Amino acid sequence: MRDWPQADKKQASVGPIPTPWKARMKSLVIFAALLHLGSCVQSPRDAGANVGTLSSGIPRPPVLPFVYNDTVETIQQLGASIIADINSTLQHILDSVGSPDAATFENTVLLWLQFENELYDRALPLDLYDAGTDRKLADAAGELDQNVTAALSDVFTRDDFFQLVDHVYQFNTTTNGAALGEEDRIALAGVWRDFSKNGLNIPVGPERNAFNNMTERIEAIEDEYYAFFDDAEVYAYFTADELQGLPAKDIQSLPKATGEHAGKLNVSLFDYSDDISIYCVNETTRYTALLMTYNANPKDVSLQHEIIQLRLKIAQQFNYTSFADFTISKNVAGSAKAVNDLITDLQVHVSPLGEREQEARNELKAQDKNIVGAIGKSDIAYTWDTDYYIKIQDKAADFDYDQYGDYFPINITVPKILEFYGEIYGLRFDRIQAQDADELSPTGNGSDLVWYPDVQLYAVWNNEAFIDAYPASSTDGGWVGYLYLDLFHRDVGNSGVGHEQSVRNGFIDADGCRHYPAVAAFGSSRKSDNEDEMPSLIADPTTILHELGHCMHHLSSRTSYSRNFGPDGVPVDFAEFPSQLMERWGSQPEALKRISFHWSHFSPQGAAEWRKTQNDTTGTIALPPATISDDLVAKFVNSTASKAGSKALFQFYLTRYDQALYNITSLDVAAALDLDALANQLTRNVTLTPDWSDLGLGFDWGHFETLQTYTVNDAYSANYYAYLWCKVYADDVFFTFFSGENLFNGEIGMKYRTTVLQPGGARPPLQSLEDFLGRAPNTDGYFRGLRIDPSAPSGS
Secondary structure (H helix, E strand, O other): OOOOOOOOOOOOOOOOOOOOOOOOOOOOOOEOOOOOOOOOOOOOOOOOOOOOEOOOOOEOOOOOOOOOOOOHHHHHHHHHHHHHHHHHHHHHHHHHHOOHHHOOHHHHHHHHHHHHHHHHHHHHHHHHHHHOOOHHHHHHHHHHHHHHHHHHHHHOOOHHHHHHHHHHHHHHOOHHHHHOOHHHHHHHHHHHHHHHOOOOOOOOOHHHHHHHHHHHHHHHHHHHHHHHHHHOOOEEEEOOHHHEOEOHHHHHHOOEOOHHHOOOEEEEHHHHHHHHHHHOOEHHHHHHHHHHHHOOOOOHHHHHHHHHHHHHHHHHHOOOOOHHHHHHOOOOOOOHHHHHHHHHHHHHHHHHHHHHHHHHHHHHHHHOOOOEOOOOOOOOOOOOOHHHHHHHHHHHOOOOHHHHHOOOEHHHHHHHHHHHHHHHHOEEEEEEOHHHHHHHOOOOOHHHHOOOOOOEEEEEEEOHHHHHHOHHHHHHHHEEEEEEEEEEOOOOOOOOOOEEEEEEOOEEOOOOOEEOOEEEEEEEEOOOOOOOOOOOEOOOOHHHHHHHHHHHHHHHOOOOOHHHOOHHHOOHHHHOHHHHHHHHHHHOHHHHHHHOOOHHHOOHHHHHHHHHHOOOOOOOOOOOOOOOOHHHHHHHHHHHHHOHHHHHHHHHHHHHHHHHHHOOOOHHHHHHOOHHHHHHHHHHHHHOOOOHHHHOOOOOOOOHHHHOOOOOOOOOOOOOOHHHHHHHHHHHHHHHHHOHHHOOOHHHHHHHHHHHHOOOOOOOHHHHHHHHHOOOOOOHHHHHHOOOOOOOOOOO
16 A cells, blocks of 8 residues: 555544554565457456447446456465466576676566566456455465565575676666666666665675675564554543543443453543544543553564664665665655755744644633643643644534535545546546446456455546547547445455555556556445445545545556556655645535535435434424535635644654654664654654643653654655655645646646656656646645745744
């Protein structure tokens, strides 16, 4: 998953208690049946009619979706076949090329890239079994992933293969590189880095042995660090009175404590810490719950400390002064200095906004005559007060998240979102279901086209406007690929963390045939037991707008090589930009009104059910407007804006902490680092929110940093800044091109699609963005989104 986890909360938190989650630590490198299009020969699994229409009248896709009818045995057979193919392909390259001097791009790297294309296509779709409910299939696919990952790891630790690739790489990094096309040069550098990551450009002997030992230890630390999030439980004990403010049904459902805690309720803080922070009237309860949560994981402090030192040693083996520079050098930012300069600039302008928001919460607390269990000063809103007074602030402004969320039933809102995405990007989404799915499935059973019955499948085509503007896009009838939507949380399978996932990447095979993509978006909504009475709702459309933004990047990409394709083919500090761009539509009144439809208008049963929620026994209360009102939209926008500065400062803290760890250049400094003090001091100084240090507890009051996984995760360490970096790009594009009357402008959207998204990682992504903007990106849009005048140093 490429997104940092987002809580599915109706009440947004400024400094959320991190929902325990296990980030994916290693890229899934698993592969599925070879797909050929148009005049290319299709594999038996994909073979099917390539003409005509389906029963509903929609065009029949020129290629079949993946068929999810595997057994454990077929998955195991595929895994064995893939590993055999990896070994035989590698041996073929070694035998046919011979010495490094004979290695060329064509006889070495190109052969591997084309083989890699097919491997990804052969089993990437199997990863989706993990989102289904058949755990035997999920386990088999997971085992295939592990085995194939190990086999590929072996490939990129082979000195004999590296010598061939290194000869090609060194030859083409000189002026000779002009003979290769841009995508070939980028792909070559990527293959070379895969060897470099395994230390093969370090001389054989003690240095490489030390590198290998350190990387093995880092992997072990990651596993040990994440073990806490798999099994941890932290309990607190409160009386029902101490939990006043929580919904009564939640209090009633809590188990009664025994023994020394008899008379109290047993509260799992990982289940209830957010709700306690938002709803509990008793300040001591909020204080205690938050402090206990922040102290839940002390043992991982030492692991985080150790991994920082190991990564610094590795960076210095590669002649970088810090791990941050080592990591960021391959990203769009290019250097840790560029990152820290940006964060400093943003923080200078945003801090005054955060201060004003803090002052507003202080004033609310000072006016609160109902404080129970007071802690500290009565006119200071501490960190354990923040979410509570944001709720009061919303209530005072007559804004209710529940009322807002009632306007976004999935069955209405999602098709409406796809409709306007289609207008912007020049796409058409045809839902494949019922008899159409049966006809399209080679088994005759449409349910075999998805990994779970609730999954929606769409055939995606270029629309007429796009084909008119870009006639070459009419190939294969304007076919683009497949989109899957898995929107409901399940206790088994879909974990409820919104994300986007590749099902198939696009590429061009050795015969010149274009292979088209497929992608899935996952949501976190709870499925209704009765769609007629009360349909399933999206609490906040922003998350699905975000994930579908990733999907548009995936579907729009056109590259020769799978490794350069879509969001996964670009640096981490570019991958989040297309998705964050689309989040902006979630705060635009025109978009919100277009995708809204109050669930009480869904059916007569829905109207009756809504009236029950209003205790209307006579049926006389008027239903809410079918479309969300301007007033409610304005309240939502203002509610979001009222805490935007504080939320931004919290992101600055997370980034600052990550950079502070990985900008260290001295092993002695790294060894002496006090992580608790560093994290807690940064929290106080950057977020500007009073906390335990203001009550005389210093900066060693807790281990909040160990509830964050990004500083340990291999993909995000020293890279957390990417969220803000991409946010700057996204807001620049939105406010320059789409804001106002151009919100659904297809001409602009299609140019953005072809200029920025289509190249994927086949060219430097910043160059693509600058070509679209007509200039270098700037921060004006970011500040405009926060209602800050960028010309005012005070941030006013």
